[in-house]
Amino acid sequence: MEIFQRSYAGTLESSDLLVEVVPAPEGSIEIEITSSVEKQFEPAIRQTVMSTLDELGVGSVRLSVNDKGALDCVIRARVQAAVMRAAKGADCHQIVWGAI
Structure with a gap:
């Protein structure tokens, strides 16, 4: 799925998270994690x-x-x-929802 635009999903409320998705150079996946439980759960979140x-x-x-x-x-x-918003709905019809 191709990312076309910046998008967000979520909140900064307790037991939630805010995800920001931005287009990146081809083949590049960069993930930045900030968490109130980062020391314990950062690998699991990633x-x-x-x-x-x-x-x-x-x-x-x-x-x-x-x-x-x-x-x-x-x-x-x-x-x-966040990904589906950033993809503008493109390729969403190809998702096998039962597998997710």
Whole structure:
């Protein structure tokens, strides 16, 4: 899935996160994570973000996460929403929703 524009999903409320997605050079995936639980859960947050991007077929993106203690299911949902907004709905019909 190609990223066309900057987009956001989520909030800065407790148990949520704010995800920002920006187009990046071809083949470049950059993830910046800021979290209230970063020391303990940064690797798990990064893995959840990476697996979600992989499931969506994103090959190039600059993604920023500002986490306030969100669960994995919330992280996945926010990353999916931000990516789909940034892709302007392109390729969304190819997603196998049952597999996500």
